[in-house]
């Protein structure tokens with residue numbers, strides 16, 4: 001057990017005390033422990049939220065091996081792929097926009113792989129969470145970076 005000291009302004013402290021009283025916590029510490037667990041748990045779970053990803057990036061298709069590597073990465077995550085748009089911008093430069101559907105973390109993982117490939121420029125991911133009820137969508141913040149070994153698929 002670690003003891004930490006937290007400073008709260010009066011208003012926030014009053015909110016915490018009302019929460020402690022309403023839930024019947026024995027102490028503020030017990031309430032704070034639950035709040036932290038709930039909050040972090042929700043963040044971690046959000047990686048599994050069904051989402052739509054719009055991944056865009058530019059690259060030089062003549063750069064050694066790059067086009068082949070990118071194609072390979074996309075095929076490794078083919079279940080996420082809804083559609084890919086490829087534009088030949090000039091003699092060298094390509095713009096690709098991939099529309100993806102799947103768990104937010106898996107989409108983020110693919111986006112990170114593509115964007116971090118040497119020679120890929122302006123990699124950008126927009127993640128849109130689909131509300132389970134289906135009547136509302138929200139923009140998701142980038143989810144936590146996956147740990148090595150997460151979402152490895154059998155190939």
Ligand code: NI
Nearest residue numbers: 061087088094
């Ligand atoms: Ni092209």
